[in-house]
Amino acid sequence: MTSANAGLAHDIAIVGGGAAGVLVAIQLLRQARKPLRIALLEPQPVLAQGVAYATPYPEHVLNVPAQKMSALPDQPDDFLDFVAADDADERARLAPAFLERRRYGDYLRARLAEAMVTSTATLEHVQQSVVTLHRHAGRLHLGLQDGSSLECARVVLAVGNRPRPLPARGASSLAPGALTGAWDFEAVRAIPQDASLCIVGSGLSMVDAVLSFVATGHRGRIQVLSRHGWWPQPHAAAAKLDFDAGQLMSLGLRARLRVLRRAARKAMAAGQPWQALMETLRPHGQALWASLSAADQRRFLRHLVRLWDVHRHRIASDVHARMQTLIDSGQLRVHRGRLDAVMQSGRCVRVAAVTRAGKELHFDVDHVINATGVELRVPTMRNALLTQMLGDGLLQPGPHGIGVATVGDGQVLDAHGQVQDDVVALGSLRVGDLWESTAIPELRGQAEHAARVLLA
Ligand SMILES: Cc1cc2nc3c(=O)[nH]c(=O)nc-3n(C[C@H](O)[C@H](O)[C@H](O)COP(=O)(O)OP(=O)(O)OC[C@H]3O[C@@H](n4cnc5c(N)ncnc54)[C@H](O)[C@@H]3O)c2cc1C
Known part of the structure; x- marks a missing residue:
């Protein structure tokens, strides 16, 4: 699927080949009624992974039950069809289950491959980052990381999630390996079992990291630090509530x-x-x-x-129970405080935080894990393409400065508030406009609508 023909003109270019980009690609392939050239620009060799589905480890499970994870709005049981086919008992068992996240990437790639076989459109995976977008003579020109360019009529921005940098003084001067991103799944798994740890952030990424430590039989103490000290609540089986x-x-x-x-x-x-x-x-x-x-x-x-x-954003109840066991045993402790600084002190990292009451907290640990989550502000996302588009007035920040400003089915507004019908955004870029805009139940609908707009 990887193409060396980036220089040829395409009808539609999708920037980002995580779940959202692949969902749009599937919809374009399914909805196309005539020949069409689609480029899917994604620097990673494997599509449909992005952050969420790149983990190779079985302990990282979906936080949405399988029965709600279909990629296709018109086939709500499609993910179940993929994992359980016609086996009725297996379907009943898996429907409410939280399956391994890596299986979801397999599923999206399978549906993409099927759509490619039957479509009138063709899709090429161009294994490049897009660094610029310019308009010229009524066409859009994408500048790619390797210096080449790609011309197209319409662009989809599906650039997804970027991790937030550690919000602490001294983070950039820590020794190599002392600070690990929670989404660097392999590096987290490679941390020695006896290491003492401070995980900054107490949301789903913290839970992912802790699950990796459970899987590796980690023995060292784990300090979790966040401003509020709350961590995700468990899912619970519940009947529909009579609430309007x-x-x-x-x-x-x-x-x-x-x-x-x-x-x-x-x-x-x-x-x-x-x-x-x-x-x-x-x-x-x-x-x-x-x-x-x-x-x-x-x-x-x-x-x-x-x-x-x-x-x-809840977690499976057995995952919650595993977390609680670690807390009860004293191996994991959740602290409420604002991270102030991290300093290398010999082989240790000294973590300094301040509580709401102004009390100082200090931990000396072997490793710090950054689990502070997703950066939602375009100017600080460190995405070259978005930075250039913002600088050139091709987009503007979304409401409250988060995501980008969009209308309708994701058409992007430029700096003057003009709707750009040929540039469509989806996923976390629409969070300021829609708030709920990052999980599969939203992405599949956005992808279907975006494809309709792009093919009109
Ligand atoms: C750890 C984690 C677990 C999650 N679990 C679930 C779950 O169980 N269920 C659920 O519904 N949702 C879950 N989510 C929500 C998740 O955000 C979505 O399901 C989905 O993965 C988002 O996909 P995306 O394509 O928008 O973003 P991403 O996964 O971030 O993918 C974006 C892609 O764009 C590429 N890209 C970025 N910039 C450029 C550029 N300039 N040029 C070319 N390519 C570029 C990146 O390389 C990346 O592959 C989870 C999120 C996280 C972070």
């Missing part, structure tokens, strides 16, 4: 919280877990965001986002 999410849309943030707290208490009094309420809200995430005033969106981002995250 529509009643929230006209309310401000505070009033919504009151209604939700009441509804959660009522559900629990009736023997339902609070998770049932979150599941009921899940399909309304984008509408809930859009119906908040700009001031309430800001308040949410400033004061509530972490609380929301640990309830919304």
Whole structure:
């Protein structure tokens, strides 16, 4: 699939071959009714991995049950078809299960290969990063990492997730190997079993790292540090709740919280877990965001986002139980504090943090793991293409400075607010506009709509 023909003109170029880029490619191939040349630009040799599905390790599982992970909006059981085929018992067993993430990459690649066989369109994987985009004579010109260029009529931006740099003084002067990114799955696995660790961040990436340590039989102490000290809540089997999410849309943030707290208490009094309420809200995430005033969106981002995250982005209950066992045994401790500095001190790293009450915390550890998550602000994403487009006015930051500004089906707004019908974004770049915009249930719908716009 890899192409050396980057110089030839293409109809559509997809920048980024993680899950989102591959979902768009599948939709374009399925929806095309005439010959079409599509380029999928992704520097990695294997498509459909990105960050989430690149892990080769079985301990890293999906945080969404298999029955909700179809890549195709019109075939909701498609992922189950892939993992269990016609075996009814296996389907029933796997539907609510949290499967290994690496299987999801296999699934997307299989569906891409099938779509390529039957489509009137052709797809080439150009194994390059895109570093610039310019308009010239009504065409779009992509500058590639190796100095070559690719010309096309339309572009999809599916550049996905970038890790946030460690927010601490001294991070750049640590000894090589002392600081590891949580998404560097192999490096995390290679940390010696007796090493003492500080994981900065307490969300899903922290859980991934801890699961790797459990898998390697890690014996050293693990300190987890985050501003709030909350970590992801467990999923729980729950029946559908009789709750009308529509009643929230006209309310401000505070009033919504009151209604939700009441509804959660009522559900629990009736023997339902609070998770049932979150599941009921899940399909309304984008509408809930859009119906908040700009001031309430800001308040949410400033004061509530972490609380929301640990309830919304939950983990399998057995994973939660494993985490709790480590906490109960004293091997893992979660601290609440703001990271201030990291300093190399001989072979150790001294981590300095400050609690809300102003108390200083210090840990001397062998390794620091950066699990602070995804960078949402384009100017600090360190993505050459986005930096150039922002600088040249081809896009503007999204609401509250996160993601990029888009309309409708992802058409990007330039610096003057003009809609660019030939540049479409999806996934985490749309987080400011849509909020819920990174998980597969959203990406598959965005991909279908983006393909429709691009083929119109
Ligand atoms: C650790 C983790 C676990 C997750 N688990 C789940 C889950 O279980 N279920 C779920 O629904 N969601 C999950 N998510 C959400 C996840 O964000 C999406 O499912 C999905 O992986 C996002 O895909 P993406 O293509 O938008 O981004 P990415 O996976 O980040 O892929 C973007 C791709 O674009 C490429 N790229 C970037 N810039 C350029 C450029 N300039 N030129 C060319 N290529 C470029 C990168 O190399 C990368 O391959 C998880 C996320 C993370 C981080």
